[in-house]
Amino acid sequence: MKRLTALLSALIATLSTRAFAEYGLNMTEGVTSVSRDIYDLHMVIFWVCVAIAVVVFGAMFYSIFAHRKSIGHKAANFHENTKAEFLWTGVPILILIAMAIPASKVLIDLEDTSKAEMTVKITGHQWKWQYDYPEEGISFISNLAQTSKDAINDNNKPENYLLEVDKPLVLPVDTSIRFLVTSSDVIHDWWVPDLGVKQDGNPGFINDAWAQIDEIGVYRGQCAELCGKDHGFMPIVVDVRSKEDYKTWVAEQQSAKAAAVASATKTWSEDELMAQGENVYNTSCAACHKKDGSGMVPVFPAMKGSKVANGAASDHINIVLHGKGGMPAFKMLGDADLASVMTYERKAFGNTGSVIQPSDVKSAR
Amino acid sequence: MTTATATSHDDHHHGPEKGIMRWVKTTNHKDIGTLYLWFAFAMLLVGGAMAMGIRMELLQPGMQVMDPHFFNQLTTMHGLIMVFGAIMPAMVGLGNWLIPMMVGAPDMALPRMNNWSFWILPFAGGILMSTFFMDGGAPAFGWTFYAPLSTTFAPDSTDFFIFAVHLLGFSSIMGAINIIATVINMRAPEMKLMDMPLFVWTWLITSFLLIGAMPVLAGAVTMMLTDRNFGTAFFDATGGGDPVMFQHIFWFFGHPEVYIMILPAFGIISHIIPTFSRKPLFGYSSMVYATASIAFLSYIVWAHHMFLTGMPVAGELYFMYATMMIAVPTGVKVFNWVSTMWKGSMTFETPMLWALSFVILFTIGGFSGLMLGIAPADIQYHDTYFVVAHFHYVLVTGALWAIIAATLYWLPKWTGKMYNESLAKVHFWWAVISVNVLFFPQHFLGLAGMPRRIPDYSLQFADFNLISSLGGFAFGASFILLAYIVVDCIRNGKPVDARPWDGAKGLEWTLSAKADYHTFNTPPSRELIENESQHS
Amino acid sequence: MSAQEYYIPNGTYWPIVGSVGVSTLFVGFANQMHGASWGGSVMAIGFAILVFMMFGWFGQVVNESVNGNYNNQVDRSFRWGMSWFIFSEVMFFAAFFGALFYARQLSVPWLGGADNNLFTPELWNGFSATWQQVAMNTPAAISQAGMEYSVPVKLVDTWGLPALNTLLLLLSGVTLTFAHHALREGKRNQIVGWLVATIVLGVLFLGFQIAEYGHAYHDGLKLTSGIYGSTFYMLTGFHGFHVTVGAIMLTVILYRVQKGHFSADSHFGFEGVAWYWHFVDVVWLGLFVFVYWV
Numbered sequence A: 001m002k003r004l005t006a007l008l009s010a011l012i013a014t015l016s017t018r019a020f021a022e023y024g025l026n027m028t029e030g031v032t033s034v035s036r037d038i039y040d041l042h043m044v045i046f047w048v049c050v051a052i053a054v055v056v057f058g059a060m061f062y063s064i065f066a067h068r069k070s071i072g073h074k075a076a077n078f079h080e081n082t083k084a085e086f087l088w089t090g091v092p093i094l095i096l097i098a099m100a101i102p103a104s105k106v107l108i109d110l111e112d113t114s115k116a117e118m119t120v121k122i123t124g125h126q127w128k129w130q131y132d133y134p135e136e137g138i139s140f141i142s143n144l145a146q147t148s149k150d151a152i153n154d155n156n157k158p159e160n161y162l163l164e165v166d167k168p169l170v171l172p173v174d175t176s177i178r179f180l181v182t183s184s185d186v187i188h189d190w191w192v193p194d195l196g197v198k199q200d201g202n203p204g205f206i207n208d209a210w211a212q213i214d215e216i217g218v219y220r221g222q223c224a225e226l227c228g229k230d231h232g233f234m235p236i237v238v239d240v241r242s243k244e245d246y247k248t249w250v251a252e253q254q255s256a257k258a259a260a261v262a263s264a265t266k267t268w269s270e271d272e273l274m275a276q277g278e279n280v281y282n283t284s285c286a287a288c289h290k291k292d293g294s295g296m297v298p299v300f301p302a303m304k305g306s307k308v309a310n311g312a313a314s315d316h317i318n319i320v321l322h323g324k325g326g327m328p329a330f331k332m333l334g335d336a337d338l339a340s341v342m343t344y345e346r347k348a349f350g351n352t353g354s355v356i357q358p359s360d361v362k363s364a365r
Numbered sequence B: 001m002t003t004a005t006a007t008s009h010d011d012h013h014h015g016p017e018k019g020i021m022r023w024v025k026t027t028n029h030k031d032i033g034t035l036y037l038w039f040a041f042a043m044l045l046v047g048g049a050m051a052m053g054i055r056m057e058l059l060q061p062g063m064q065v066m067d068p069h070f071f072n073q074l075t076t077m078h079g080l081i082m083v084f085g086a087i088m089p090a091m092v093g094l095g096n097w098l099i100p101m102m103v104g105a106p107d108m109a110l111p112r113m114n115n116w117s118f119w120i121l122p123f124a125g126g127i128l129m130s131t132f133f134m135d136g137g138a139p140a141f142g143w144t145f146y147a148p149l150s151t152t153f154a155p156d157s158t159d160f161f162i163f164a165v166h167l168l169g170f171s172s173i174m175g176a177i178n179i180i181a182t183v184i185n186m187r188a189p190e191m192k193l194m195d196m197p198l199f200v201w202t203w204l205i206t207s208f209l210l211i212g213a214m215p216v217l218a219g220a221v222t223m224m225l226t227d228r229n230f231g232t233a234f235f236d237a238t239g240g241g242d243p244v245m246f247q248h249i250f251w252f253f254g255h256p257e258v259y260i261m262i263l264p265a266f267g268i269i270s271h272i273i274p275t276f277s278r279k280p281l282f283g284y285s286s287m288v289y290a291t292a293s294i295a296f297l298s299y300i301v302w303a304h305h306m307f308l309t310g311m312p313v314a315g316e317l318y319f320m321y322a323t324m325m326i327a328v329p330t331g332v333k334v335f336n337w338v339s340t341m342w343k344g345s346m347t348f349e350t351p352m353l354w355a356l357s358f359v360i361l362f363t364i365g366g367f368s369g370l371m372l373g374i375a376p377a378d379i380q381y382h383d384t385y386f387v388v389a390h391f392h393y394v395l396v397t398g399a400l401w402a403i404i405a406a407t408l409y410w411l412p413k414w415t416g417k418m419y420n421e422s423l424a425k426v427h428f429w430w431a432v433i434s435v436n437v438l439f440f441p442q443h444f445l446g447l448a449g450m451p452r453r454i455p456d457y458s459l460q461f462a463d464f465n466l467i468s469s470l471g472g473f474a475f476g477a478s479f480i481l482l483a484y485i486v487v488d489c490i491r492n493g494k495p496v497d498a499r500p501w502d503g504a505k506g507l508e509w510t511l512s513a514k515a516d517y518h519t520f521n522t523p524p525s526r527e528l529i530e531n532e533s534q535h536s
Numbered sequence C: 001m002s003a004q005e006y007y008i009p010n011g012t013y014w015p016i017v018g019s020v021g022v023s024t025l026f027v028g029f030a031n032q033m034h035g036a037s038w039g040g041s042v043m044a045i046g047f048a049i050l051v052f053m054m055f056g057w058f059g060q061v062v063n064e065s066v067n068g069n070y071n072n073q074v075d076r077s078f079r080w081g082m083s084w085f086i087f088s089e090v091m092f093f094a095a096f097f098g099a100l101f102y103a104r105q106l107s108v109p110w111l112g113g114a115d116n117n118l119f120t121p122e123l124w125n126g127f128s129a130t131w132q133q134v135a136m137n138t139p140a141a142i143s144q145a146g147m148e149y150s151v152p153v154k155l156v157d158t159w160g161l162p163a164l165n166t167l168l169l170l171l172s173g174v175t176l177t178f179a180h181h182a183l184r185e186g187k188r189n190q191i192v193g194w195l196v197a198t199i200v201l202g203v204l205f206l207g208f209q210i211a212e213y214g215h216a217y218h219d220g221l222k223l224t225s226g227i228y229g230s231t232f233y234m235l236t237g238f239h240g241f242h243v244t245v246g247a248i249m250l251t252v253i254l255y256r257v258q259k260g261h262f263s264a265d266s267h268f269g270f271e272g273v274a275w276y277w278h279f280v281d282v283v284w285l286g287l288f289v290f291v292y293w294v
């Protein structure tokens, strides 16, 4: 009964949030040549189908109406007509050929990534995306934003509920970009409808796709291949900036990286580690091991009282760096982040493990 | 009746054994058909209850009734149970009941194996359902169980799932062998292949799909089993394998599988429309050839489910062209049905209403299928609710529709009684409206960008999900009425004539009102066969 | 019995016994793999139930057949049943052959950068896509799978035991055909001789196959030797299993011949097993060519 009232009030709440819901009935046209080609193709096939439907259902409704027994219609007895049968085999074939020609052109164009000016490598992890800019030496992880996580059980949903991340992918406008898509664990699929890009990331293989984005703006998408428990919670945000702004952003990232490397060599205090560790834990680990460290036994072990978290530091570092079974490898995180998250796991939840310093992680890599 | 049927013990001459053992030991095609149909109906309710759970969670944004892991279990088990537990067994049940009567045979060719085909199912279903109670829960990797989510990353219960699939495979293969042997070897001597009713033809061709496809599925799950437990590397790139290889093997089975579910449905519709149009089926032989072409094509289009896996572009082009071809023979069928109605003398008893709505709604599902087959467009459709809408239009308003139509159409022959026509009409309109409220908005959701298999979604998808869920609850409730109509018919239905539909043709209608336990102990004559054939 | 009469068997418990048997077997197997100490015993019970079922069911069929209950139509139904069963087995093997071809022709070259996988080699340090050595170096991207795949030092020599085994199996096909001819001519002693020869050849084949496995294993070719080891052992293993089943069936047939169950013109049991044996033969030829040779 309580659940029912909750449901009803939630229902009313949903109806009133209508105000900021954007409506969508049709596919987006998007902001790349590829997405527009796809949209056009989609509309053409759609109208062809509608036209055929009108003819076929029209004939059917006509005979339902005119050839009823109740108005005294007597049944004819024909059951073959070579001409008609020839026609309705031939005409569909022609229609299909007419559809296949533009479709092939679009397909061949969108599979040709050779004219790319820059490359971004996208790696799917359960359940977050990693973006690498090989030429610029930038690499970071993009998680579901905390505001969305907090709102899951809350009737007040933020505007881009489940479509917001902590660190978006930043790209320059009017540049032909090659996306290299792969995965570190199960199959994910990187999809941003406005870019017309959807590509499976297969573990062990690298697929490619490309796009040239014509308009500055923020575009959102989601993982489109079932990848486990939080498949519904790994959104994608692409922040497209002018070429100058993009350059500034790259420079910022590079100096931030230099600073992080420097800070990883110093010795951290336990409090510093715990503070940063809690953040990292909540973004990177809590999906499986839960915010309170209770895990989801037996699939995801608890951190609370874990033998590893209370045991030798080297074992702990090893499993987090390299992964094991369903536990992903986290070597893409920085030394400071890793040291702090492990320290957090070893000290929080009533655990009694030792402190781990960034230098320990660095030497274990 | 002559006594030409020899049974190895005489006690079987006059009727079934008494009590529960009748059902356990039975070798009678009608009993086995009944078992299959009730089993399928029970599974429909179980799978449907899971769908209700899915729709409940998707009623509004946020997680209300379950956690994401359980949601994935529901989606997966819903798909598996509906496909392997409801639709396929229902079709086999109809085949069991009808094929011997339609070809003028006393029973199936291999009656004891027929019993086993059925009596494996409850065990397979039991093993599958038991995974809900195991550590880590039921399968949560989708009914397509892509590696490595289903291999390296799945809990121990997965191995029980694998064995359940093996058992389901045995059952289907034995069932298919039986149907082939029956149609080829038990057919009345006077009946030529081109005299066979379309339901028999479609089932014969479906059997070849089953025998070709199910063993490949068995191979796929066997490779999963060894990858999981014995260190093979079929689907693991670290050992030189490829997760995408799993998808190729799966869809080599999976695509024929979807036609396994629809071809018998085509057969059913090809009986009902001529009956209520009072006119012979238009284009009998082109129907047969179209069925065979669809079956053939279904073996060579599988990778249209895999356009985004990074196949070389030549592969994508090939699979796109081959997929589009299927529209041609399917179109022939649709046009033939419409031409059958053309200049008929139509009446609209409930089976006909289901058949007519089948033609429209299945065609809509076919159109969205064609759109999905256009590889570049599939980039935007793939793994969205547009796909979910597509396959529910062909599966629910296609396969399931035909099963309901068949049940109502042949119920008088099975029970000797008539169902309540006005209640059945109410049920029809209730179902046909709610099912569209349920699935039509899912097209919009998919186009607007909602991925499938997600337990929660962003606000822009809220409206259509709400509508879809409400439609879903209404549609689910309609099955309670259906159950009532069927049970009421069995218990209190009015007795009918041997041929309750005046336009009906087919050997089954020449039997007594309620078909006897053993029928066609002597094969029907040439004259009878010709009179009752679909093209006379 | 005249051709016009139909034969309908009476009710039977055997199918449900069979279902209980396979389910028990599978549940035991799954638990065994997951480390339950009782898994093996449950498997054994399931297997025993299955064997019991087969004795019972086939025994009943044999009885009915010997008593002359079956007419030609039943015989033809059995024939259709057996042929399509064998076809389903062909498709089962096809799945594994498909995996072999796909890995060898497509996915392994792709891992080495072929076709549209230009960038894939970035994930693999110093890997070169040679078919027999595809257990791979530690990849850069995936490591959490935690599997260790070994690399064989030496591969099986095509023209050693495998060639000998090909000869044995082909020969066994010939001896079986002689047995069939003898059966049709009603020469009981010859049938027995040729059948025994066939079974001996089959058992020899199995013996050599086991010996070959021993060598291969010793040289480091294991089930865990990556995709090469996987396809090698799964294909030859399932084939070996089918040879074993075939040899057992031939032994039963031998026994039935001695009991005088078959006549010159009614011996479906014999023929069904012969078809099965020839099928196993043909699969071996495929294996010999695609697994051992090219």
Ligand code: HEA
Residues within 6 Å of the ligand: A049, A052, A056, A092, A093, A095, A096, B144, B258, B259, B261, B262, B304, B305, B323, B324, B326, B327, B328, B330, B331, B332, B334, B362, B363, B364, B365, B366, B367, B368, B369, B370, B371, B372, B373, B374, B378, B381, B382, B383, B387, B390, B391, B394, B395, B398, B399
């Ligand atoms: C009964 C089951 C059934 C049937 C009959 C079909 C029929 C078809 N399906 Fe569908 N399909 C499924 C069940 C079915 N499908 C399922 C379950 C999935 C999802 C699996 C999963 O991922 O879980 C799926 C997914 C699916 C995909 C993959 C989508 C994706 O994941 O991205 C594709 C892509 O090509 C596709 C295509 C088609 C086509 C072209 C047909 C054709 O056969 C349709 C042909 C019919 C017509 C076209 C209409 C009638 C024709 C005319 C009136 C003639 C004139 C028409 C023209 C000339 C256009 N289907």
Ligand code: HEA
Residues within 6 Å of the ligand: B044, B045, B046, B047, B048, B049, B051, B052, B054, B055, B075, B076, B078, B079, B080, B082, B083, B087, B141, B142, B143, B144, B388, B392, B395, B396, B400, B438, B452, B453, B454, B455, B472, B475, B476, B477, B479, B480
């Ligand atoms: C084969 C046939 C089939 C049938 C008949 C159905 C029927 C229905 N399906 Fe579905 N469905 C699939 C096959 C089918 N489905 C497949 C293959 C998938 C893909 C799975 C995957 O992604 O892996 C899928 C996925 C799927 C999804 C997507 C889930 C996701 O992506 O996360 C949804 C969501 O709405 C859905 C809904 C429904 C609904 C509302 C019905 C309704 O038609 C159901 C109607 C309801 C009933 C028949 C039950 C009525 C019963 C009662 C009222 C009694 C209640 C009883 C008790 C409480 C004991 N199905």
Ligand code: CUA
Residues within 6 Å of the ligand: A124, A125, A127, A187, A188, A189, A223, A224, A225, A226, A227, A228, A230, A231, A232, A234
């Ligand atoms: Cu990642 Cu779905």
Ligand SMILES: [Cu+2]
Residues within 6 Å of the ligand: B254, B255, B258, B302, B304, B305
């Ligand atoms: Cu398909």
